[in-house]
Amino acid sequence: MSDALLVSRTGWVKSSYSGPEGGNCVEWAPRSAATTGLVPVRDSKVAAGPTLAVAAGAWAAFVGMVRR
Numbered sequence: 146m147s148d149a150l151l152v153s154r155t156g157w158v159k160s161s162y163s164g165p166e167g168g169n170c171v172e173w174a175p176r177s178a179a180t181t182g183l184v185p186v187r188d189s190k191v192a193a194g195p196t197l198a199v200a201a202g203a204w205a206a207f208v209g210m211v212r213r
Contacts, residue, residue, distance in 0.1 A: 159189050
């Protein structure tokens with residue numbers, strides 16, 4: 146199964162800090178990490194654009210740091 150198909154089946158989650166008006170919008174596919182060990186991240190304004198794949202541990206560390 147291709148990575149793109151896997152992500153499309155898992156669904157994307159938009160950041161709670163990304164408002165409906167646009168601006169800085171980030172979304173990720175968290176369920177992909179359980180299967181691949183990677184968390185896909187993209188700009189929600191450009192859904193067909195490039196996707197960055199981040200190691201699940203690195204993503205968790207980043208999110209924890211941002212929360213603090």
